[in-house]
Amino acid sequence: MRIRDWDQNLKIRLLGETSFNIIFWIFYPFLSIYFAQSFGKSWTGLLLVLSQALSVLVNLFGGYFADRLGRKTVMVFAACGQAVGYGIFACTASPWLDLPAVSFVGFTLASLCGTLYWPASQAMVADVVPEEHRSSVFAVFYTAVNMAVVIGPLIGATFFLDSPHVILFAASAVCLLFTLMLARFTKETRVQDHVHAKRTESEPWYKAVGAQLQDYKVIATDRVFLLFILAGVLLAQTFMQLDLLFPVFLKETVHQTTIYSFGDWKLQLSGEKLFGLIVSENGLFVALFTVAVTKWMLQFRDRFVFIGSSLLYAAGIGMFGQMSTFWGLTAAIIVFTLAELMTAGPQQTFVSRLAPEHMRGQYFAAASLRFTIGRTLAPMSIPLSEWIGYDGTFGLLTVLAVLSALIYYAMFKQFDRQHA
Numbered sequence: 001m002r003i004r005d006w007d008q009n010l011k012i013r014l015l016g017e018t019s020f021n022i023i024f025w026i027f028y029p030f031l032s033i034y035f036a037q038s039f040g041k042s043w044t045g046l047l048l049v050l051s052q053a054l055s056v057l058v059n060l061f062g063g064y065f066a067d068r069l070g071r072k073t074v075m076v077f078a079a080c081g082q083a084v085g086y087g088i089f090a091c092t093a094s095p096w097l098d099l100p101a102v103s104f105v106g107f108t109l110a111s112l113c114g115t116l117y118w119p120a121s122q123a124m125v126a127d128v129v130p131e132e133h134r135s136s137v138f139a140v141f142y143t144a145v146n147m148a149v150v151i152g153p154l155i156g157a158t159f160f161l162d163s164p165h166v167i168l169f170a171a172s173a174v175c176l177l178f179t180l181m182l183a184r185f186t187k188e189t190r191v192q193d194h195v196h197a198k199r200t201e202s203e204p205w206y207k208a209v210g211a212q213l214q215d216y217k218v219i220a221t222d223r224v225f226l227l228f229i230l231a232g233v234l235l236a237q238t239f240m241q242l243d244l245l246f247p248v249f250l251k252e253t254v255h256q257t258t259i260y261s262f263g264d265w266k267l268q269l270s271g272e273k274l275f276g277l278i279v280s281e282n283g284l285f286v287a288l289f290t291v292a293v294t295k296w297m298l299q300f301r302d303r304f305v306f307i308g309s310s311l312l313y314a315a316g317i318g319m320f321g322q323m324s325t326f327w328g329l330t331a332a333i334i335v336f337t338l339a340e341l342m343t344a345g346p347q348q349t350f351v352s353r354l355a356p357e358h359m360r361g362q363y364f365a366a367a368s369l370r371f372t373i374g375r376t377l378a379p380m381s382i383p384l385s386e387w388i389g390y391d392g393t394f395g396l397l398t399v400l401a402v403l404s405a406l407i408y409y410a411m412f413k414q415f416d417r418q419h420a
Helices: 008-039 041-069 071-092 100-128 131-159 164-185 195-201 205-215 223-243 245-253 271-297 302-322 326-342 346-354 357-367 369-418
Strands: 257-262 265-269
Touching: 008 041, 008 100, 008 131, 008 164, 008 223, 008 245, 008 271, 008 369, 041 071, 041 100, 041 369, 071 100, 071 164, 100 131, 131 164, 131 271, 223 245, 223 271, 223 302, 223 326, 223 346, 223 357, 223 369, 245 271, 245 302, 245 369, 257 271, 257 326, 265 271, 271 326, 302 326, 302 346, 302 369, 346 357, 357 369
Parallel strands: none
Antiparallel strands: 257 265
């Protein structure tokens, strides 16, 4: 399905979300550095845990509000909330008004509104795109995000930490413009007279949330699935450090490193600028090699893919903790990215194979706990690095990745017994 054949709603979203994602990735990878400078590493980790926990709670309401109030209404409200949140953050991060606590409130508001935005946006795609074309539409949005991951950190490494308020004002302005575009040029796509929609409209919010929590009870009845969730939560503590522990680690341990030298001329970068380059490499590798690695993984059994990915994550995080040069860190991020791409496709396929046909929705909802719980716990690595040092923290993360490989091994043994 070509972009010119898309519904106008999707064209507006692609333009607005791509613009915002570029701005977002200019500052997002460096937020842990910014807040660590203001609050210290211990408080930064705890505050980020609180922010993620609130995001998990808001996520429970996202689908409910999208069905009850409409996709467009929720998206306009969420985009406006992001504009306000980033505006508060920008004002309080400026040289004229230095209020780190209020900055964090603004960031949290923007994050919560972003969490509210995505269920409605995904539902809108399902509303206007035939099922056979949805994968290609999602692929375009995914590619746009990865383009932003390549471009944004390179700009942020140069500008954000020196002038955070400028970038954040730009983010607020883009969100405000996007709000106006959504309000003016998009139309509501929720089916008004659908039986389920009518039932949802009369359903109290607490019953909707309770129904979603009820879905998660499936974990307790399927031992293989429970092990799958547990391994995923442990592994998330490793790959989510790319935007949490890694930037703080490089800023504090790499003061200056040489990228390239010719005679007396040297190209040197500080730790935070080096981190921006490393994140951009990760985004570039993902954009270039996702399809190729996914096809390659089809040649192997799932057990080897999952266990191999965990062991590569362990190797990548271990290498990262020992490297201080550009080329060493590039080698680490290549290993790290390969581990990420190995399971990009097989994870969803495994869940669909594991789930009974009449319970697939429940299984996929419960499978998201790997990321929601993992994202909530992952920021604890920042205060942990202060308590036990970077060597101890990277060592612990390596152990968790290896432990996830062992859990995957046990999971497939149990899976074989159930299907013998």
